[in-house]
Amino acid sequence: MSKFYRIGENLNVVTKIYGQAMKERNPKPLQELAVKEAEKKVDFIDVNIGPARKGGEELMEWIVKAIQEVVPNIPLALDTSNIAAMEAGLKVHKGKAIINSIMAREERMTGMMPLVRKYDADMIGLLWGPEGMPRDEHERGMLTAEILAKAAEYDIPNEAIWFDPIIAPLNIQQNQLIAVLEYMKMLQDMAPGSKSTCGLSNSSNGVPDELRPIINRTYVIMVQRYGMVSAIVDAFDDELWDVVDGRKPEAVKIVHDIMDGKSVNIASMPKDLQNYAKCPRTSRTTPKPPGSSWARCCSAIRGWRFNTKLLSNE
Numbered sequence: 671m672s673k674f675y676r677i678g679e680n681l682n683v684v685t686k687i688y689g690q691a692m693k694e695r696n697p698k699p700l701q702e703l704a705v706k707e708a709e710k711k712v713d714f715i716d717v718n719i720g721p722a723r724k725g726g727e728e729l730m731e732w733i734v735k736a737i738q739e740v741v742p743n744i745p746l747a748l749d750t751s752n753i754a755a756m757e758a759g760l761k762v763h764k765g766k767a768i769i770n771s772i773m774a775r776e777e778r779m780t781g782m783m784p785l786v787r788k789y790d791a792d793m794i795g796l797l798w799g800p801e802g803m804p805r806d807e808h809e810r811g812m813l814t815a816e817i818l819a820k821a822a823e824y825d826i827p828n829e830a831i832w833f834d835p836i837i838a839p840l841n842i843q844q845n846q847l848i849a850v851l852e853y854m855k856m857l858q859d860m861a862p863g864s865k866s867t868c869g870l871s872n873s874s875n876g877v878p879d880e881l882r883p884i885i886n887r888t889y890v891i892m893v894q895r896y897g898m899v900s901a902i903v904d905a906f907d908d909e910l911w912d913v914v915d916g917r918k919p920e921a922v923k924i925v926h927d928i929m930d931g932k933s934v935n936i937a938s939m940p941k942d943l944q945n946y947a948k949c950p951r952t953s954r955t956t957p958k959p960p961g962s963s964w965a966r967c968c969s970a971i972r973g974w975r976f977n978t979k980l981l982s983n984e
Contacts, residue, residue: 688703706906723752730758768791769791839874867898
């Protein structure tokens with residue numbers, strides 16, 4: 671199994687305790703979290719300070735120094751739309767940082783891409799264009815081409831770009847999840863050598879909290895099958911680590927079998943595996959053209975149910 675990179679999502683300004691720590695310039699809660707994420711062996715720590723329109727440069731410089739003081743060997747994904755704040759963080763960052771992220775919009779690419787070259791950083795190419803979220807895999811492909819063309823102007827190699835196709839909540843935009851899988855099949859043909867990542871937790875936004883982990887784990891199996899090499903994730907979901915690191919082969923096989931239209935006997939499975947089969951349950955109402963594994967995969971996603979009783983191990 672190829673390397674899957676974990677970007678810890680937990681250090682976020684919207685979380686009350688960490689937002690307050692940023693406001694008060696209190697490093698202790700932030701450093702404690704960073705150490706805990708490091709103990710979970712994340713590959714990167716996402717540092718999300720939000721737009722930070724006021725004092726963003728000073729905040730980003732301060733927080734990068736504070737985090738790298740306690741976890742000097744883990745690179746950071748600097749997460750802000752404030753270009754000046756982004757550069758302030760890159761100036762003091764030790765090692766190769768990730769710019770999270772650069773939208774497929776002219777003003778964002780022109781403003782951010784020079785920083786990729788100047789500070790030898792990687793970048794997340796966010797497939798969010800002038801008209802907002804792409805409607806399908808084809809629009810994602812066009813936005814990918816725009817990012818690649820602009821990156822070429824700055825001599826940014828494909829290997830420095832992590833494409834984020836944008837994960838939408840599956841309880842309201844199931845077709846978008848299908849489009850992401852289809853896009854992932856095309857990515858290496860369009861941008862050989864590039865990487866990919868996603869905000870995995872977005873897939874389960876809006877569903878009951880107790881269902882979110884199994885939805886995230888099941889969907890990561892699906893995107894990983896089509897070449898996704900990274901995700902921005904909850905650093906403390908140990909079972910998710912087991913899935914992406916190849917320690918849950920039985921769960922992976924179950925999901926793949928359902929994607930391929932194979933029947934599975936849920937009742938015969940151990941309880942810890944049953945939810946992996948229940949989550950991507952194939953819809954009885956969506957036709958599946960014979961011989962089309964991709965259509966079956968799409969059908970499986972359309973048939974996902976978000977019923978607490980269904981996913982419980984009663």
